[in-house]
Amino acid sequence: xxxxxxxxxxxxxSGGLCxxxxxxxxxxxxxxxxxxxxxxxxxxxxxxxxxxxSGIVDYAHTPDALFNVIDTINKIRExxxxxxxxxxxxxxxxxxKRPKMAAISAEGSTTTILTSDNPRSEEPxxxxxxxxxGYPPTSGEAxxx
Numbered sequence: 001x002x003x004x005x006x007x008x009x010x011x012x013x014s015g016g017l018c019x020x021x022x023x024x025x026x027x028x029x030x031x032x033x034x035x036x037x038x039x040x041x042x043x044x045x046x047x048x049x050x051x052x053x054s055g056i057v058d059y060a061h062t063p064d065a066l067f068n069v070i071d072t073i074n075k076i077r078e079x080x081x082x083x084x085x086x087x088x089x090x091x092x093x094x095x096x097k098r099p100k101m102a103a104i105s106a107e108g109s110t111t112t113i114l115t116s117d118n119p120r121s122e123e124p125x126x127x128x129x130x131x132x133x134g135y136p137p138t139s140g141e142a143x144x145x
Contacts, residue, residue, distance in 0.1 A: 013037060044069065063100040070108035085109040088117030089127050098127065099134025106135050114144040 013034055020030045039045070042059040049055070056073060060066040066087070073083055085105045089098045105112040114131045116124035128144045 082110040084111045088115040091120035091122035098130040102131040103134035
């Protein structure tokens with residue numbers, strides 16, 4: 001799991017390194033700053049159970065972010081390891097991404113669980129219905145909570 005974490009956490013600092021260099025910072029200054037950075041909670045955060053089961057939390061809020069998280073995990077998944085993805089959508093937020101994110105999860109995961117995350121003024125069932133609209137018909141019905 002370490003390699004997934006290292007790969008994913010290098011993307012944005014690499015962009016920062018290029019910007020600092022273009023602004024005239026020395027490599028030593030850049031490396032000093034980067035060496036003091038700490039991971040952001042909720043960004044590909046790995047947890048391990050005493051039984052060796054890994055759980056990964058990422059608060060991907062866009063279809064592209066979710067795709068990148070699932071793609072990254074699938075690249076390091078070994079053997080018969082399963083990817084169970086919980087996808088949530090908040091109420092009173094961008095409804096157009098709900099079916100897209102469900103479709104991305106269904107395509108890249110062994111199992112997808114759909115949930116309404118903070119429904120606000122919307123009915124939780126409506127949020128699930130919006131997400132299920134993107135669920136591929138050949139995948140069956142996605143479990144929801």
